[in-house]
Amino acid sequence: MTEKLSDAEQKIISVxxxxxxxxxxxxxxMQEIADQAGINKALLHxxxxxxxxxYRQVFRTQVRTFFQExxxxxxxTDDVKVLLERFVESYIDALARHPEIVRFVLxxxxxxxxxxxxxxxxxxxxQGFSRFPFVEKxxxxxxxxxxxxxxxxxxxxxxIGLCVYPFIAQPIVEKMxxxxxxxxxxxxxxxxxxxxxxxxxGIAPE
Amino acid sequence: MTEKLSDAEQKIISVxxxxxxxxxxxxxxMQEIADQAGINKALLHxxxxxxxxxYRQVFRTQVRTFFQExxxxxxxTDDVKVLLERFVESYIDALARHPEIVRFVLxxxxxxxxxxxxxxxxxxxxQGFSRFPFVEKxxxxxxxxxxxxxxxxxxxxxxIGLCVYPFIAQPIVEKMxxxxxxxxxxxxxxxxxxxxxxxxxGIAPE
DNA sequence: GTCTATACATCGATAGAC
DNA sequence: GTCTATCGATGTATAGAC
Numbered sequence: 001m002t003e004k005l006s007d008a009e010q011k012i013i014s015v016x017x018x019x020x021x022x023x024x025x026x027x028x029x030m031q032e033i034a035d036q037a038g039i040n041k042a043l044l045h046x047x048x049x050x051x052x053x054x055y056r057q058v059f060r061t062q063v064r065t066f067f068q069e070x071x072x073x074x075x076x077t078d079d080v081k082v083l084l085e086r087f088v089e090s091y092i093d094a095l096a097r098h099p100e101i102v103r104f105v106l107x108x109x110x111x112x113x114x115x116x117x118x119x120x121x122x123x124x125x126x127q128g129f130s131r132f133p134f135v136e137k138x139x140x141x142x143x144x145x146x147x148x149x150x151x152x153x154x155x156x157x158x159x160i161g162l163c164v165y166p167f168i169a170q171p172i173v174e175k176m177x178x179x180x181x182x183x184x185x186x187x188x189x190x191x192x193x194x195x196x197x198x199x200x201x202g203i204a205p206e
Numbered sequence: 207m208t209e210k211l212s213d214a215e216q217k218i219i220s221v222x223x224x225x226x227x228x229x230x231x232x233x234x235x236m237q238e239i240a241d242q243a244g245i246n247k248a249l250l251h252x253x254x255x256x257x258x259x260x261y262r263q264v265f266r267t268q269v270r271t272f273f274q275e276x277x278x279x280x281x282x283t284d285d286v287k288v289l290l291e292r293f294v295e296s297y298i299d300a301l302a303r304h305p306e307i308v309r310f311v312l313x314x315x316x317x318x319x320x321x322x323x324x325x326x327x328x329x330x331x332x333q334g335f336s337r338f339p340f341v342e343k344x345x346x347x348x349x350x351x352x353x354x355x356x357x358x359x360x361x362x363x364x365x366i367g368l369c370v371y372p373f374i375a376q377p378i379v380e381k382m383x384x385x386x387x388x389x390x391x392x393x394x395x396x397x398x399x400x401x402x403x404x405x406x407x408g409i410a411p412e
Numbered sequence: 413g414t415c416t417a418t419a420c421a422t423c424g425a426t427a428g429a430c
Numbered sequence: 431g432t433c434t435a436t437c438g439a440t441g442t443a444t445a446g447a448c
Binding site for chain 1: 424
């Protein structure tokens with residue numbers, strides 16, 4: 001899993017990450033990666049055999065890093081309100097730091113999402129979660145009367161959708177609503193506040 | 207705008223729509239479109255000049271049809287609660303009827319979203335809306351004290367995100383949460399209910 | 413309008429010398 | 431390990447006969 005990489009390999013991975021993030025798997029050109037890495041195509045194939053293997057390695061590394069960063073920022077707590085708020089804040093922050101990864105994942109989803117789900121499941125397992133980290137906590141909170149009854153599955157989808165949608169739709173959001181700049185600290189702070197308020201008003205105990 | 211199309215052109219458009227929706231602009235092959243339309247590549251270029259023009263025509267038609275269908279299903283009313291519920295229901299229904307169009311729009315967004323915003327703005331203008339149809343109604347309702355104060359821009363983003371996200375993420379949603387089938391009538395009905403409840407609890411008057 | 417044949421470009425991958 | 435040169439497949443677009 002963590003084989004040592006030569007300097008040349010490190011350089012290639014670094015360049016390939018940038019190119020793949022910017023142009024996607026199909027749009028990226030082996031020639032461009034080779035050029036920017038200061039080598040030629042033949043050497044690229046010598047190290048990584050073919051385009052698909054290079055892409056998978058880059059994609060997996062990026063997704064793993066993102067999830068580890070995110071999961072590491074969410075505290076262990078049984079207070080659902082705190083959990084929700086911290087998750088929303090950490091998630092939006094992580095997306096703002098790595099906005100390119102959204103396109104990366106979208107490309108993958110449109111090809112079936114196999115590689116993404118596989119990688120995500122791996123990280124969850126390593127971090128000790130049996131399935132999506134949220135669902136069980138919410139189910140427990142409902143049973144404990146800590147929040148109003150709500151469908152935990154839909155709630156998870158809503159939380160993620162509310163956070164990630166502005167980044168997915170960034171180009172059209174900014175074109176249709178010109179007063180918004182998605183990656184401005186003003187919008188991000190507003191978004192965190194609005195999402196948390198909306199979610200909590202939907203599940204707060206009577 | 208509405209030039210008459212010959213039978214051959216109609217046939218090509220129909221086939222091209224299916225192929226583009228399934229494989230995207232880059233993935234689609236002029237050869238495949240020609241084959242399925244029962245003609246050859248040369249004739250394809252004779253009618254539509256090149257791939258880009260054919261694609262733009264198909265894309266614009268699809269997006270226009272979707273928006274017209276959606277806007278036609280949302281009633282004219284000043285009751286924000288009714289407006290919101292009808293919009294959510296109509297939007298989710300429209301997405302369920304045309305799930306492929308989501309990928310279509312996503313591809314476009316990732317290329318900058320120019321063509322989409324342009325087309326959307328066109329439809330809005332034709333239907334008599336100056337900007338995104340929702341924003342003004344919500345601002346008016348806040349002023350009238352019909353709902354609690356909330357940022358109308360964020361509310362619009364939330365409404366759309368809550369509806370469309372399950373369709374965007376369908377492959378990974380179904381892989382990570384196996385009890386869900388996004389396009390099942392059960393999930394769709396649940397989703398409408400949950401989204402409406404969540405949104406209304408966030409803006410209902412005290 | 414409709415066809416065959418082909419030009420022309422691009423890209424991933426590999427052979428083979430050093 | 432690293433290079434040059436090239437193969438083979440595929441794709442868009444067009445020339446030119448009918």
